[in-house]
Amino acid sequence: MNFFKAWHLRDIITLALISIFFGVIYWVIIPLYNILTVALTPIGLGPAANDILMGVWVMAGPLAGYLFKIAGSATLGELLGSVVEMFLGGQWGASTLISGIVQGIGSELGYTVTGYKVYNWFSLSLSVITTTIVTFGWDMIRNGYNQYHLSLLLSLFIIRLVSTFFFGGVLVKLIMNLLEKSRVLSAR
Amino acid sequence: MNPSLKLLLSLLIAVEISFTRSWTVNLILVIASIIWLLINRVAYRKIGLLFIVPLLPALAIGISMALWTDEGLDFILVLITRIYAYVFVGSIVTLTTSLPQLVASLEQNAKLPSKFAYGFLGAFNLIPKITAEVSIIRAAGKMRNQPMHFWSPTLYFKAILASLNWSENLAEAMTSHGFVEDQPRTHYQVIKIPVKDFYLFGSLLLILQILLFMIHLP
Numbered sequence: 001m002n003f004f005k006a007w008h009l010r011d012i013i014t015l016a017l018i019s020i021f022f023g024v025i026y027w028v029i030i031p032l033y034n035i036l037t038v039a040l041t042p043i044g045l046g047p048a049a050n051d052i053l054m055g056v057w058v059m060a061g062p063l064a065g066y067l068f069k070i071a072g073s074a075t076l077g078e079l080l081g082s083v084v085e086m087f088l089g090g091q092w093g094a095s096t097l098i099s100g101i102v103q104g105i106g107s108e109l110g111y112t113v114t115g116y117k118v119y120n121w122f123s124l125s126l127s128v129i130t131t132t133i134v135t136f137g138w139d140m141i142r143n144g145y146n147q148y149h150l151s152l153l154l155s156l157f158i159i160r161l162v163s164t165f166f167f168g169g170v171l172v173k174l175i176m177n178l179l180e181k182s183r184v185l186s187a188r
Numbered sequence: 189m190n191p192s193l194k195l196l197l198s199l200l201i202a203v204e205i206s207f208t209r210s211w212t213v214n215l216i217l218v219i220a221s222i223i224w225l226l227i228n229r230v231a232y233r234k235i236g237l238l239f240i241v242p243l244l245p246a247l248a249i250g251i252s253m254a255l256w257t258d259e260g261l262d263f264i265l266v267l268i269t270r271i272y273a274y275v276f277v278g279s280i281v282t283l284t285t286s287l288p289q290l291v292a293s294l295e296q297n298a299k300l301p302s303k304f305a306y307g308f309l310g311a312f313n314l315i316p317k318i319t320a321e322v323s324i325i326r327a328a329g330k331m332r333n334q335p336m337h338f339w340s341p342t343l344y345f346k347a348i349l350a351s352l353n354w355s356e357n358l359a360e361a362m363t364s365h366g367f368v369e370d371q372p373r374t375h376y377q378v379i380k381i382p383v384k385d386f387y388l389f390g391s392l393l394l395i396l397q398i399l400l401f402m403i404h405l406p
Contacts, residue, residue: 009303009369010359016311017318017351024315024322025347028338037248044255046248056338067348080308086278087287088315092241093278094195095202142206143249144267147257167339174341175348182345184352 006070015064015073016080022060023084029056047143051160054135055167061107062127062168066176067185071116074127078104099138106134107168121173128169132161190381191285191293193389198277201396205273211262212405213396214269221276228284238275246271262406287312296379303369310358321350 036049064077082100086093110127111119136157140146145153179185189197205214225235246268253264281290288309295305325346329336336343399405 004301004304005370007303009307009362009367010355012304012307013311013358014351014355016308017314017355018348020311020315020318021322021347021351022344024319025338025343034244037244041244041248041251044252046245047252049248050245063344083287083308084312084315086282087312092275093283094198094281095274095278097195097199098202098206142270144253144257144259144263147253147259147263149256152256171339171341171344175344178341178345179348182349184349 003072006072011068011070015068015077018064018067019060019077019080020084022063023081023088026056026081026085029053047139047145048156048159050139051156052163054132054160055163055165055171058103058107058131058135058164059167059172061104061131062110062124063172063175065107065111065127066119066124066172067179069116069119071112072108074107074111075101075104078107102138103131103135106131109134124169124173125165128165129161131168132157132164136160189388190297190379190385191281191290192297193381193385194285195281195290195294197389197392198281200393201277202274204396204400205270208400209263209266210400210405211265211269213399214266214273216399217273217396218269218276221273221280224280225276225283230283234283238279239272242271242275292377293379296375297381301370302373306362306367307359310362311355314354314358317354318350322347325350 033049033053036052037046040046040048058078060081061074061078065074067073068077079097079100082096082103085100086096107127107130109130110125111123113126113130114123136145145156148156201217205217222235249271250264250268253259253267257263291300291305291309294300295302325343326336329340329342334342
């Protein structure tokens with residue numbers, strides 16, 4: 001039960017609050033997602049809307065991993081985000097949790113590879129790559145992506161990688177820079 | 189049904205149908221979920237909404253598969269009904285259980301440590317405040333002529349600052365009310381899993397396996 005011991009009440013609440021904040025900010029882009037899907041559907045690329053915005057959905061994972069530096073924080077951050085979405089966004093119900101766990105484990109792996117010791121551009125990029133691979137693998141099974149021809153499959157993968165790199169990598173690093181500059185973290 | 193068991197059931201079903209290819213089983217799951225929702229007196233409007241929400245993603249994936257793959261109608265039907273099955277099976281948890289009920293059950297029945305259970309609940313109770321805070325942050329940005337978009341680091345930075353402050357206050361408030369981490373707790377409302385829930389859980393899963401693997405439905 002080492003995993004649970006590392007977490008204290010204050011950190012749990014902080015993580016939950018951050019996940020909820022991210023969940024609330026995600027709502028802003030739901031109309032954008034719908035517009036993109038409608039626009040891309042006639043040419044048969046509706047699912048690409050999901051790949052374009054993937055980085056936004058998965059952002060909480062790499063950020064939580066980087067912020068808390070505890071094993072399991074990326075997974076927990078994503079999972080909580082999906083719980084929020086499940087009860088507020090509501091419509092997708094409990095299956096949101098599965099996406100949350102898949103995305104969380106994806107982000108987590110990047111930090112696991114470095115043994116939760118390295119926190120810089122390198123580990124963040126690793127996390128971005130593992131997130132992309134794991135979530136893409138899941139979509140290959142669940143949404144039938146594995147039936148696409150190789151060229152389209154590769155394009156979708158690259159779109160997702162770029163999106164995840166921008167939001168889960170660059171944006172998370174910028175946020176972390178702001179937090180480090182403000183010294184709020186060292187005070188804790 | 190006990191909330192933890194219900195959650196586990198719907199997750200298991202959702203994972204299983206991700207790997208199987210039978211649109212009739214997916215359809216049966218949708219119908220069974222609707223019956224479940226009706227028995228539990230969920231409002232018709234909410235059930236109706238479940239049909240509309242997945243329409244766009246389902247259409248998008250259907251058209252995409254038709255145009256870009258060599259798969260036939262059968263596989264397209266599988267993907268479309270799969271999306272609907274996710275939504276309906278998932279809704280038997282969200283539409284018939286509240287979050288506090290689920291968390292209380294997870295704490296007592298699924299051995300979720302109480303610091304997680306009450307920590308989450310404390311945070312979830314702040315949801316209205318969080319929604320307001322996001323509007324405040326964005327309004328404050330606009331006043332300074334610094335519009336905040338979902339790609340602005342400052343928006344997230346300010347959200348995290350608020351989270352750090354509030355969690356400090358909330359954790360202190362809980363501690364001062366006598367909450368101690370990792371200590372055994374007693375419960376005013378004791379949640380048990382009735383034996384019949386286990387039977388229901390087992391038989392529903394068994395029926396699904398029979399439908400999927402013994403009767404080969406299209």
